[in-house]
Amino acid sequence: MGVPVSQMWTVATYVLRQKLRRVERYPLVLMLEPLFRCNLACAGCGKIQHPNSVLKRNLDPEECFQAVDECGAPMVSIPGGEPLLHPQIHEIVEGLVERKKYIYLCTNAILLEEHLDRFTPSKYLTFSVHLDGLKEDHDRAVCRDGIYEVAVQAIRKAVDRGFRVTTNTTLFNDADPETCRRFFDELMEVGVEGMMISPGYPYEKAPDQEHFLHRNETLRLFARILDKPKRTWRFNQSPLFLEFLRGRFDLECTPWGNPTYNLFGWQKPCYLLQEGYCGSFKELMETTDWASYGRCSGNPKCTDCMVHSGYEPTAVAQTFGSWRGFLRTAKVTLFGFGASGSIAEAASGQKPTAAQPLADSSLVQLQETISPIADSRDDSENGPEVKSEVELSVRS
Numbered sequence: 001m002g003v004p005v006s007q008m009w010t011v012a013t014y015v016l017r018q019k020l021r022r023v024e025r026y027p028l029v030l031m032l033e034p035l036f037r038c039n040l041a042c043a044g045c046g047k048i049q050h051p052n053s054v055l056k057r058n059l060d061p062e063e064c065f066q067a068v069d070e071c072g073a074p075m076v077s078i079p080g081g082e083p084l085l086h087p088q089i090h091e092i093v094e095g096l097v098e099r100k101k102y103i104y105l106c107t108n109a110i111l112l113e114e115h116l117d118r119f120t121p122s123k124y125l126t127f128s129v130h131l132d133g134l135k136e137d138h139d140r141a142v143c144r145d146g147i148y149e150v151a152v153q154a155i156r157k158a159v160d161r162g163f164r165v166t167t168n169t170t171l172f173n174d175a176d177p178e179t180c181r182r183f184f185d186e187l188m189e190v191g192v193e194g195m196m197i198s199p200g201y202p203y204e205k206a207p208d209q210e211h212f213l214h215r216n217e218t219l220r221l222f223a224r225i226l227d228k229p230k231r232t233w234r235f236n237q238s239p240l241f242l243e244f245l246r247g248r249f250d251l252e253c254t255p256w257g258n259p260t261y262n263l264f265g266w267q268k269p270c271y272l273l274q275e276g277y278c279g280s281f282k283e284l285m286e287t288t289d290w291a292s293y294g295r296c297s298g299n300p301k302c303t304d305c306m307v308h309s310g311y312e313p314t315a316v317a318q319t320f321g322s323w324r325g326f327l328r329t330a331k332v333t334l335f336g337f338g339a340s341g342s343i344a345e346a347a348s349g350q351k352p353t354a355a356q357p358l359a360d361s362s363l364v365q366l367q368e369t370i371s372p373i374a375d376s377r378d379d380s381e382n383g384p385e386v387k388s389e390v391e392l393s394v395r396s
């Protein structure tokens, strides 16, 4: 099973609408953090180092709905902390489903099986389970034995019950490419809809500072992991972002693409950095000095960052906002990564290709090109029965 066509259609038309309206900066995924507390303490996590007074607090459903309405992004990711520890998380999810938002509820899955009854399967709701590798690697990453097996069992139960389930995996400099490939095989066997992979961000507050990847290490690692990908692998992220990770397509960060709202307000400038908070989404967009962030800015905090929350929105915008991005996406989707470059080129830092923006007439043409998808889009509430014709998959 792949991403429902209706979700792809919603995102594509949303992006094209922004382009045609000449909106320079627009959000794609709201990162809604309704709490910071967690039932794990992972070595690479920079999110849970708050005092107890903060860790005890939750955003209430109304605060969440107000942020979602204010932001207007078509997708909402709910990280944390561990969202299943929130006593009203099911109410928050119900409210977002009513608003027809595509929700990715990020969880370590320790509580997933026991809490499944609180939720109803819907094409709008996906459980995004944190898994950083096979048993040994994952249990080491989360600093507790047995968690991999608990998560895999919960995934199987959720899939059996008709829920959409994906995984999110953060990789560090000790990742072994061959083991990662076996891990992907296993996730496909377990039955997840798609996988999301990303290098870890070097959080200053994370307990483990030794294993974060520098940019060239990231390119080498992902070029090897994604070399000749198997036909069975499905990724829940854009082909252009995967091309970026393996050094075959240049992207610049768009931190406003995944704005973050949490207990402190709207976080400047992105999900990873905490450089102040705003009282409204409008204030965030209008008062943040965006030129000070991203790799081109020279900001040392951004130098090694290739994290999905900063670059996936750029990849999506270029897919639907530039011919080069659209054609590269189509090429990778149809023919696989092998057609676009070698590991040696990626690792050598050879300059990758970048996309040029489309003229308005081309945007209309592009919208017409993908409009047949609208005819086949699915409007049923139960996404898991839906098979996408246009999966974000890679083929060898």
Ligand code: SF4
Residues within 6 Å of the ligand: 253, 254, 255, 269, 270, 271, 272, 273, 293, 294, 295, 301, 302, 303, 305, 306, 307, 309, 310, 311
């Ligand atoms: S490059 Fe990374 S750290 Fe810098 S603004 Fe973008 S997402 Fe944030």
